[in-house]
Structures are given as C-alpha cells and as structure tokens.
Amino acid sequence: MKLTHQIKYIFLACIFPIFSIAQDYFYKDKQPFNSEIPSPESFLGYSIGEQHTRHDQIVAYFIKLAEISDKASITIYGKTHENRKLVMLTVSSTQNINNLSSLKEQHLTFTDPNKTATNYDEIPVFVQLGYNVHGNEPSSAEAAMLTAYTLIASTSEEVTQYIENAIVFIDPTINPDGRDRHTQWANQFKGSPLVSDNYDAEHNEMWPRGRTNHYWFDLNRDWLLGINPESKGKLKWYHEWYPNVVTDFHEMGTNSTYFFEPMKPIGSQDPIMPKENYKDLNNLFAPYFSSALDNIGSFYFTKEAFDGTYPGYGSSYPDLQGGLALLFEQASSRGHLQDTDYGTISFPFTIRNQYISSIATIKAAVENRVVLRKYQQDFFKSAVNTTLKKGVNAYEFGDLYDQNRNKAFIDKLLLHKIKVYKNGKRFVVPVKQPQQRMVQTIFETYTKYRDSVFYDASAWSLANFYNMKYKVVPATNLNEQISTTDDLVSFEKTEKSNYAYILDWDDYNAPAALYHMQSQGLKVAAAFKPFSSMTSVGEKNFNYGSILIPVSKQEKTSDEVYAIIKETQNKFNVPVYATNSGFSTNGIDLGSRNFQKLDTPKAVLLVGDGVSSYEAGEVWHLLDTRVHMPITKLQINDFDRLPLEKYTTMVMVSGGYKQLDSLRQKKIKNWVEQGNTLVTISRASKWAIDKKIVKENLTKKPKDTTKNKKVKRLPYVDAGENIGRERLGGAIFEVDLDITHPLGFGYRNRSLPVYKNNEVFVVPSENPYATVAKYTNNAHIDGYISIDNYENYLKPSASLIVSKLGGGRVILFADNPNFRGSWYGTNRLFLNALFLGNHINVPKVEK
Template identity: 70%
Template sequence: MGYKKLYFSVILIVFTIFSVASQDYFLKSKAPFNPEIPSPEAFLGYPIGAQHTRYDLIVAYFNKLAELSDRASIEIYGQTHEHRKLIMLTISSSENLQNIGSLQESHLKFSNPNLSPNNYNEIPIFINLGYGVHGNEPSSSEAAMLVAYTLVASNNTEVLNYLKNAVVFIDPTINPDGRDRHTNWVNQLRANTLVSDPLDAEHNEAWPRGRTNHFWFDLNRDWLLAVNPESSGKLNWYHKWYPNVVTDFHEMGTNSTYFFEPMKPIGSKNPIMPKENYEDLNNLFATFFASALDSVGSFYFTKEAFDGTYPGYGSSYPDLQGGLALLFEQASSRGHIQDTEFGKITFPFTIRNQYISSFSTIKAAVVNKEYLRKYQQNFFKSTQLKLPKNSTVAYEFGDSFDKTRTKYFIDKLLIHKIKVFKNDAKFIVPVNQPQKRMVQTVFETYNKYRDSVFYDASAWSLANFYNMPSKELKNVKLGEEITSTENMVITPKISKTSYAYLLDWDDYNAAAALYFMQSQGIKVTSAFKPFSIKTTEGLKKFNYGTIMIPVSKQKKSSDAVFEIVKNAKEKYNVPVYTVNSGFSNVGIDLGSRNQMAIEKPKVAMFIGEGVSSSEAGEVWHLLDTRIHMPITKIRMNNFNRASLEKYTTIVMVSGNYNNLDSLQIGKLKQWISNGNTLITIAGASKWAIDKKLVKENLTKLPKTNENEILVERLPYVDASENIGRERLGGAIFEVELDITHPLGFGYHSNKLSVYKNNSVYLAPSKNAYSTIAKYTKNPHIDGYISNKNLEEKLKPSASLIVSSLGKGRVIMFADNPNFRGAWYGTNRLFYNALFLGSKISVPRN
C-alpha cells in the first residue's frame, strides 16, 4: 500500500472509531478506571475532540480531579494579562503527594553542585508536561485533560507504576488568552455537519489569530526574555522544581505528519548545551516515541526540521537547567476536520497523537530515572569546574547614567536565578555558579556557526538587549550578593519651588513620568542642548533632552504643580531636580530658544489583516504597560472613516499595506505634510519608500556585468538550505548614533546595539542631517549573517533616518527598536520619536 493511501486509511479508521466509541479511542489501553472519577467527556458533556474546550472548563475539570482524588493537587502559579489563572496540576501516588515537600527537597539536592547524593532510584522522577503555548495549536490541551484523567483514575498496573515512580506536573495551557481567542473562533464557526474544506472560515482565523497572548506576543520565545506574566510565573515555578523532563507540545502545517526530537543539528559552532543532551538523551527517548506511534499507525519524522539553538523556547530553556526538554509537533486540523493531501485529518486524531506521546514521555522518564538524575547532577557539577588560565571569571556591568535600566537588567538576571554581586558602584556576575550556562547566554556573543539556517533568532545576548555596558574580568572580588532590586534606585529628594523642575531624560522611566505629567495638564520643554545648572542638590550636568517644568508657565498653582511633579517622581522613581534660577553654569539657560515646548502625543497605529501582529503588539505593549499611554488601534478596513487630524503621531509596523489605494496614500501624505509624524518600522519603512511617500532609497547592490555572471550548478536537494542562508533570522549589530539629534537624546555613547531580523536595508539619506544611525564599519556583534548580506547590504546602510514631508516628517526604522518587548536599549529611540518627533525639522544641506 502506498504512503498516501495508508495515511488516508489510518485517518478514516480513526474517524470511524471516534464516532462509535469516543472515549475508548483514547483510553482503552489504560483501563480499568475508577468510576467515581468523571472522565472529561462526562464532565464536559461532549466527547473530547467534538469541539474545542474553553480554558475555564479545563481549569474546572482539573479542580474537580484535585477535589475528588488523593492522587492530585492543584496550584495557581500566575495569571495572564486578561486575568485568567495559570494552573499546575501535580499528580503522583497518594504516598508521594503526602510527602511532596521532602521529595522536593531530596530532588533539589541533585541540582546543587556542592552536594553529592547517590540515591538516584529512591526518588520519583520529576516530569513537567507543558501544553498549549500557542493558542491556536489546540490539540495538546485537550490531550492534557485525557492524560490527567488517566493518571488520576486509571488502576492499570502500568499507570500505577508511573504514579509510584514519577511526580507529573501538568500545565494544561500556557497561553489561555490566545487559546480562548482561537476556541471561540472555531466553535462559533463549527457546523453540525462538519466542513473539511480548507477555505472554510472555521480553518482561517481572523487577525491577529490565537497563536499569541493578549499583547500578541509569542510566548514560546519568552522563556529567556520573561517579558510577560505567563512566562515570569512559569519561571518562578520552574526554578522551585527543576523537573528532569519537560515537554513542549505544538502543532504545525495541516499537510505534515508528526515530529518529535531529535531536531536538526544545533546551529551554534560550540553550543553551551551538553552534547549528551541533544544527542544521547534525545535519541534514547525517540525510541519510545517511535514505538508508541508505530503501534497505532501514525507517521512521523525527526532530525530534518526545527532547531534548539535559541535558548528561550520551552523546548530549549530546560536543557540549560539540567533537564531534558522535548519538542512535539502535530499536523493541525485547524478546526474539527480538514482536507489534506492524504485525506481528512480530524481533531480527535491530532489529540490522540499528543496523548500517546505524553505517556511515552512518562514511560521513558520512569525507565531511565537513574540516568536522568545522574545527568542532572553532572550538569550542575560541571558548572563548578576550574576555569582555564586567563579565562573570564566574571562580568562587570552597570550604567551610571540610567540606574533604572540597570535595575531592570538585574531583575532579568535574578528571575533566571543568576547570582549578582555588588562591589562598590559596580555589579558583578561570576561565571562559575549553578547558572553558569545562563551567564554565558546573557553575556557571550558568537560569530561562528555549524549551520546557518535558523528556525528563529541566532543572537540573544541580553546585555546587548539592554544596551548594558559590561566587561570581562580575569580576577574578581565579588562583594555583597544582591537578592532583590527593591530600593536599588535612589533618586534625589524634591522640594517645592516657584521656578522650575528638571526631569533627567537619561532615565528609562522618564518617558512614562513625562506622559503622566502631560496628562495632568503640565506644560514642559525639552533641552535641545546640554547644560550645567545649580539645583537644590548642588551643581549638576544635564544631557540632551532634559525635561523642564517651568512653574510660572502653568495654568495651575505652584502647589498643584509640585504635587503632580512629586507624584510622577514617586510613581516612576525618576530623578527630578529643583532649580530656583534659570541661569546655567555651562551651556544653555532655561529660557533659551533651545528649550522647546513639547506637546502631549496622541498616537494611533494601523492594525489588521496584512499587518505584523507581533510588531504591532510590541508597540501596544510598550505604550500600555511602560508609559501607560493610550494608543488608538485603527483597523485597516476603517482607514477611510478615520479622522487622522486628531492624532499627532501614527505608527506603521511591518506589513502588507498594498490595500491602501492612491487616494488613501494621498490622505496619509497630507496628514504628514500638515506637520505630523509618521513612524515606520522595518517593512513599513520599505513600503514608504516603494510608494514614494518619502524621497529616500533602499540600498542598491553593486552593479555587475551580466555577461560575466556564471551561475554555478547546485544540487536541487540543497535549494532550501542555500536560499535559507541568505535570510536574516535575527542578529545583533552596532550602529553609530548621532546623540545630538532629538532621536538620540538620552544616550551618552554614540555606539549602540540594534537587533535586525529582516531584509530591509535603508540607504543613508542624501540629506547630511537625516541619517541618525548608520551601521559601523565592523558592525557584527552577535548572530548569523551571510557574508554577502553583511558586506553588500548591511555595511553601506542606515538603521534610522528621518525624511521631511511638508511641515511633517517620516521617522524610518530599518530595525525593530521594540523587539519582543525586551530591547530596553533601543526603546529610547522610539520614545524620542513619540515625544520629540514633532520638533524634528530636517535642515537643508
């Protein structure tokens, strides 16, 4: 029988079985079951797979299991942006659960490099089954209910053995907000007579779709960055347990089959992950997965796709914690039933594969309990090995100009349990510590790779994300350990004045404090030149961008002004200084023409079909959660009826804006010409050039003589790899920044790290004053880029330019300053565009 026919037959048989005896289809091999424990079907009122289950019902079912059984307990480890509770169901034998505290203590000794327990077989293995990080990959969360029911209710000897020898933590849905967005979509479009046509609306979600969380972030990229509450909650839980095995269940394209590890080879030349992890352990577990899937006729593949290079996946982060992380990818029905190249794929079929792999994971972990414990113990002991002579023993870091950004950086280190010390005014992270590999992840950079085609990012050095000055140390005196950043940033006291207050624009939170004051009706100016002036704290130097609050210019009493300024200072813990005279010691006075009035921005952003939801979500998240500024999100189909005049600034992120016709583009042009600011990011910058919204250009490749071009013949099988090498999955580069330009205000160094994951290369402006940031002569810092892209495209290009249009301007980012909510180092560029953009004029050459 041919492959397609066999696969088609299997699916038809599966669908037939499901329609006759739905519960037996999943659970028959795990009987008998305790009749006092309700199955998911009995609790929900419909068979698993008949429709998509809302998250609140999943939580209710898990609560019921914990209520009825002494094999289960439940805890809340966090909540989502939309206030859905994040839960973890712990399942084991009654005896194990009664002694869970002592078992946890014994288990954690294996992750302490200073201890050497050898009771490997006496302690249950700890397994974390993680499901549903992408909301529109729903099969795994349905399988989670079946797995939980089986472990709680089955009296099968196989299952009882698992309960005795394992503690299983079930996280049913890591992304509840996205799941419910998708669940509501497919359930409301589900017909009684199921429609399998891929073009049916059920299989094609509307923008922004359910993959991402409330702010449209991909939570599977957030384990390292920990920007969202779902991730920070999970990390706090994770570091209390250090499970030996962690699963990461996903879905992929409908016409695929099933994937389990091993993945394609790790891209890094010298990966910090032990080779034993991604070769020996993955191959060992793969035999269990293959056997189980073979037994039901499910097809699968390994090794040829996905990679674990980026350390922030759910399938890679645990690998850096002494555990084994496992990726599973199931072909998706994207609804309840869908036509494929091999017949029809049903929702129940996808659920069963995830259920089978869940139990294969438990089986493999229990069988290899001693091996896994020894591996985790050796992993953490290896972090204490003596370093070679002249090695880096520690990293010193800190930004004296922006203590708030330094604090946020330390917060990130602490959530990953990285030990941080303070010696005088410097912060120090030693290399040899239990989280040694996370220290490497944060500070080390790479430029050599075994593979150049990456599933995702090839650079992740967090020190660069935060634009955090750091240096390597060959010897070190640690000082006092920092365990909390509370009260770390101490700002000067503020006293009332009838003259002026000065807000230091160097502070990361200054933009939020400024917007708070503007929202209370306070009028401000920004210093377009630096100065030194006497404050109540003594003589102080103030940088470009310093915000002045002139008391006598307000429509409020001096008492009211003081209260608003004081509230802003306390709310955001920013440095605000009191001055009683406008006469400077050096530089401009407070009444200078270089003190420019700054109006409160009113911001809108285009969203909807064709627009990058991730980039749009990053902008929304930044303004909403850090500046607390409302942003109007205008769907593209509402463009015609939108009155643009009410906004001072419009943001366009990457996307396909080809649905804007010439009249609509003309409307946008006129709005800009009236004196407003358009901010374009990455793909939108290219669109603005292509549509001649601005008189700028993209970087042109060197001219070649077509008669001299000799095309090399290459094997067809290598085409995708060869073409993929020219894509830029995500790397870090250095730019030279004009810190005298309003977009560069608040920076002290003219060298800045930026993140690039696109093919947008802006040619430097022909106007001498319009190229704000340009890649340096040797720009590569971290990550993979092909030599052709580096030499011919990136090096000649600009990262940030401003182009005038009438009385207004277009601020064009080639790179994303807000990438994944984690680029604190370049957020300031975006803040400056929002608050100072209206004061940017482009001088003529």
C-alpha cells in the same frame, strides 16, 4: 412522569455510547478506571474532540480532580494579562503527594553542586508536561485532560507504576488568552455536518489569530526574555522545582504528519547546551515515541526540521537547567475536520497523538530516571567546576546615568537565578556559578556557526538587548550579593520649588514620567542642548532632552505642581531636581530658545490584516505596560473613517498594506506635510520608500560587470539551505548614533547595538543631518548574517533616518527597536520619535 423517565432513558442510551467510544479511542489500553473519578467527557458533557474546550472549563476540571482525588493537587502559579488563571496540576501516587515536600527537598539536592547524592533510583522522577503555548494549536490542551484523567483514574498496573515512580506536573494551557481567542473562533464556525473544506471560515482565523497572547507576543520565544506574566510565573515555578523532563507540545501545517525529537543538528558551532543532552538523551527517548505511534498507525518524522539553538523556547530553556526538553509537533486540523492530501484530519486524531506522546514521555522518564538524575547532577556540578575561558572570570556592568535600566537588566538576571553582586556603582556577575550556562547565554556573543539556517533568531545576548556595556574582570571583586532590586534605584526626593523642576531624560522611565505629567496638565519643554544648573542637590549636568517644568507657566498653583512632581517621582522612581534660578552654570539658560515646548502626543497604530501582529503588539505592550500611554489601534479596514487631524503621530509596523491604495497613500502624505509625524518600522519603511511616500532609496548590490559570467551548477537538494542562508533571521549589529539628534536624546554613547531580523536595507540620506544611525564599518556583534548581506547591503546602509515631507517628517527605522518587548536599549529611539518627533525639522541643504 413515566414519559419523562422514558425520554431520559433514551437520551442516556444515546449519550453514554458516544462517551464510551470516545474514551476507548484514546485510552482503551489503560483500563480499568476508577468510576468515582469523572472522565473529561462526563465532566464537560461532550466527547473530547467534539468541540474545543475553553480554558476555564479545563481549569474547572482540574480543580474537580484535585478536590476528589488524593493523587492530585492544584496550584495557581500566575495570571494572564486578561486575568485568566495559570494552573499546574501535580499528579502522583497518594504516598508521593503526601510526602511531596520531602521528595522535593531530596530532588533539589541533585541541583546543588555543593552536595553529592547517590540515591538516583530512590526518588520519583520529576516530569513537567507543558501544553498549548500557541493558542491556536489546541490539540495538546485537550490531551492534557486525558493525561490527567488517565494518571488519576486508571488502576492498571502500567499507570500505577508510573505514578509511583514519577511526580507529574501538568500545565494544560500555557497561553490561555490566545487559546480562548481561537476556541471561540473554531466553535462559532463549526458546521453540522462538519465542513472539511480548507477555505471554510472555521479553518481560517481572522487577524491577529490565536497563536499569541493578549499583546500578540509569541510566548514560546519568551522563556529567556521573561517579559509576559505567563512566562514570569512559569519561570518562577520552574526554578522552584527543576523538573528532569519538560515537554513542549505544538502543531504545524495540516499536510504534515507528526514530529518528535531529535531535531536537526544544533546550529551553533560551540553550543552552550551539553552534547549529552541533544545526542544521548534525545536518542534515548526517541524509541519510546516511535513505538507508541507505530502502535496506533501514526506517521512521523525526526531529525530534519526545527532546532534548539535559541535558548528561549519551551523545548530549549530546560536544557540549560539540567533537564531534558522535548518538542512535539502535530499536524493541525485547524478546527474540527479538514482536508489534507491524504484525506481528512480530525481534531480527535490530533489529540490522540499528543496524548499518546504524553504517556510515552512519562514511561521513558520513569524507566530512565537514574540516567536523568545523574545527568542533572553532573550538569550543575560541571557549571562550577568547568575550566573557564582564559581571563573570563566575571562580567562587570552598569550604566551610571540610567538606574532603571540597570534595575530592569538585573531583574532579568535574578529571574533566571543568576548571582549578581554589587561593586560600588557597578555590578559583577561571576561566571562560575550554578547558572553558568545562563551567564554565557546573556553575555557571550558569537560569530561562527556550524549551520547558517536558523529556525528563529541567531543572536540573544541580553546584555546587548539592554545596551548594557560590560567588561571582563577578575571574580575576586565580589561584595554584597543582590537578592532583590526593590531598593536598587535611589534618588533624593525632590524639594519644592517656586521656579522650576528638571527631569533627567537619561533614565529609562523618563518618557513614562513625562507622559504622566502631561496627562496631569503640566506644561513641559525639552532641552535641545545640554546645560548645567544649580539644583537642590548641588550642581547637576543635564543631557540633551532633559525636561523642564516651569512653575510660573502652569495653570496650577505651585503646591499643585509640586504634588504632581512628587507623585510622578514616587510612581516611576525617576530623577527630578528642583531649581530656583534660570541661570545655568554652563550651557543654555532655562529661558533659552533651545528649550522647546512639548505637546502631549496623540498616536495611532495601524493594525489588522496584512500587518505584523508581533510588531504591532510590541508597540502596544511598550506603551501600555511601561509608558502607561494610550495608543489608538486602528483596524486598517476602518482607515477611511479615521479623522487624521486628531493625531500627531502615526505608527506603521511591518506589513503589506495592500488596503492603502494611492488615494489613501495621498491622505497619509498630506497629513504628514501638515506638520505631523509618520513612524515606520522594518518592512513598513520599505513600503514607504516603494510607494514614494518619501524620496529615499533602498540599498542595492553593486552590479557585477563581469562579462559572460557563468552560473555555477548546484545540487537541487541543497536549494532550500542555500536560499535560507541569505535570510536574516535575527542578529545584532553596532550603529553609530547621532546623540545630538532628538531621536538620540537620552544616550551618552554613540555606539549602540540594534537588532535586525529583516532584509530592509536603507541608503543613508542625501541630507547630511538626516541619518540618525548608521551601521559601523565593523558592525557585526552577534548572530549569523551571510557575507553577501553583510558586505553589500548592511555595511553601506543606515539603520535610522528622518525624511522631510513638507512641514512634517517620516521617521524610518530599518530595524525593530521594540523587538519582543526586550530591547530596552533601543526603546528610547522609538519613544523619542513619539515625544519629540514633531520637533524634528530636518535642515534644508542646497544641492
């Protein structure tokens, strides 16, 4: 027993100094601390920065803090795709926590344009600290634990003042799925002693890496789009609290230093964001960050990088909600210790900078809370008192043929607290409302920009994402306000038929309904010409692609068929009609050869090194979450093991595909020639052309025949800007779509917005029937594109073509129809490729 006690004493003597040193490194100046509150080190059993902390450990620590301290409470605001908890720790003084409901009510008064409050200095400022939106940028989540501990445990006069005058909401891990993917990687490859060599496995994650969430989405682009549960939960929380300040902590290249705002000047010529935000408030906070970092000897930069033009970042969305959003970027150790041009950078060092900036943010917010509250109040009042552009009072929209796409669009508007009204079969959004700037964001388009180099997309008009045609109308036609879309989609329940059922292919949910019926064993056929038929609800006109379910052709009884039809309609809320006759009142009859039987698609998606995880994730997400259709994700290194004959369709997204040598290319080509379908997206289409999988061409700029052309000298310092000007970061263009082509089935209008964020320009096919979508002469809708790219490359090009290859075909998308899970308007093109692709037979034309 005595020996055991002696060993225990030696162990504790070794461990506690380590904890003490680690703690002093981060927050020595915040002492003394309440000994009853466990530090992160004592709770976890290791020093912060010694290893990467799993998300569940962070959550457990926050739960413990909320349990033992009356200065904190914890809320679960959602769950990730992988069922990890999304938590928010609220920290303030005991009195503020006890009176939080009352303080919240008073705080929200400043967001109500119909109310006027003047007690700017009497209510604590609301600060939301957001960390780790990119999973493999881990330092900030560790700093979140240090910040929470400091605010709760420190009894210093400085920290006491902060929690008396601020309500601090700490979101430690915005992207838990990605964080844990990276945490596992970094910890499993951690060496002892630490290995700082940049080439060590610890510093080089394997595909798809930890930046993204479960479906490989970049959640820092999802605030506006609101596609993923992480973002939906955060947006719901956000619009409940409207914090005055929001932080967005990131990491960047290992050889960088540290960045805080102000950013580079905003790219838009006429920004929606008030200039008081990006000029006055940013400059007000910057001295706090520089002073804090100067005190610990950290180097940093401002103004020359990043931009807040796109409103979907964590560092820009709050700027359109009356708050101040702040971006921080820390040079990453990408592990525990890594070499840089100036020596090594350690994980604890990166954590300390993020922690110091967190505390500096709270200090700046507390000392400028009057300015922040007055700004928030003016922001929302100006939204309803602003002078509108001439004649732009409201926007009317609504697709008469696609109720589920209407619903999806309105769901997005409601997610952002935009007021929507029903006007007959259409809908109206008035411009003058508290969310006026979000209305502008979603409907307005732009052609002029102050800057031509964007950090990300330059176009984000969501109405175009959804292919939602709209027009400007007077705001007087406001009837019933829509508060929920639960009952927005309404179809008559299908009656039983012993003859046939018809599914309307125009509806966004039709592909999901089709796959469900196929998976239940029903035989179906698609109409390759339109027709009119008498149904249980009267005469009905059916568009190209309408799905026929003949009862007598099934291997099931009519009752079993009807049960599946009812289940399908209830699950997907789609228009399905019963008919008792094959004779059509107009167009083809139900026994026509223009109805073609559809086999259940069996698709494979190539993933892995060299493949765009973003685009691959978009395909996976679409099929998983909306179509409920499985797709095989094949690691490209396993390609040789793949029995291609099992599959009807292969999808290739942007990538280099260096692993696919000439023999493997021939294997793909032979498989297509046997009657199958290869679908290529964006840079994969360029790959298919370059590797001569198809006999198509990329658009080339006309040759300049000017003799003795002189090269104009330009300043060296401008090279980056000039070259970047030719990059197409993301813009929206109009195409003319052949709606009689199987890929165009389900569309009623030939004009279709598409999203382009690449320099893949494809020459229209020499076959007059094979160019499905071509950019129009006046194609530009929204976003930046250089004159050279627009005139010489885009306008002469095709957006979508089908290239015949033996008995099969290659469907080449020059653009991305599934961009960020948000392009409801062009998803149908891709889904048609999966469900109808094997029925596309490009007619042979003699030259």
